[in-house]
Amino acid sequence: MSAFTLSEPSPDLPLATIVGGADVPLDTLDPSQVGEHLRRYGALLVRGFATEVASFERFARTLCPISVFNESPDRETLSAETTVQTVNLGTDPFPLHPELSREPWRPDACLFACFAAPSSDGETTVCDGVGIVERLPAALVEQMKGRRLLYIQAAPPELLQHWLGTLTPDDTLLASPPASCPYWFRRVRGGIIRGFSRPLLHRPLFDDRICFGNFVLFARDYLHRPNFPCLDDGQPVPETWLGAIREAAATLTYAHRWQPGDVLVLDNSRFMHGRRAISDPRGRRIASYFGYLPFAPAQPEEGKDPFWRSRSFTPPTRERMRA
Structure with a gap:
């Protein structure tokens, strides 16, 4: 088990930060300690460790032994087990979204590792969905509850x-x-x-407060699909609702400027992520791993004993959707 220091979130860096030594391999971190901090804070920055594809994969698999493959296009597979992929290799900015929230098997956790950092732009954005709901007008939250x-x-x-x-x-x-x-x-x-x-609003894995975190912003603002997903009555999510959500999110969103070796660990049931535009993708090399936490509580919405939580899963389609 490696020694590290833990810093609480601050106005300048609103992520709990685990800092290690440059000669200490990432995969020596104790997954039980990382899991404890993830439950408490929901988003972690792990910085200062020796990070490369193999150590990142071992670290990710100790935290999330069961993985899910993201079949979205414009990604490269980096590991023999196909569990580590690049993020989307394009240059577009992406709105906030939880990973794979367009499908029933949304992973519990997202892990991102930086192997090469751009000299400018291309920041990954992070936003707390619990904080979004807390900043929405109470009357609007009441309208959204139960939908x-x-x-x-x-x-x-x-x-x-x-x-x-x-x-x-x-x-x-x-x-x-x-x-x-x-x-x-x-x-x-x-x-x-x-x-x-x-x-539309849900309770995340490790918090009793309600949260906003779904595919709506990505579908509306990037894919320009006005009615996917739709509300339970078949109507689009009202633009007035989304405007209030965007406004609340703007006050909370943190743009992480990558340093080589950085690892972000996000509770995908609570924190959304996105990215800013990238001027030169050749200077940016970010890896990803998505999986299920063995200590996560059962999720009734997924049904009884969903098989993607018992063995690593590759979806059967390769749809032309970027998520």
């Missing part, structure tokens, strides 16, 4: 084969998919759609 989001998309053949065992499911199978399947299905205009639902 749900519907994530409805096309069901391509490879997804039907994976979850239903056939490319051509009949109506009986569509109406009653296997218990292990996290979607419902419908026939629409000659095709098949899939869907699932999550609360």
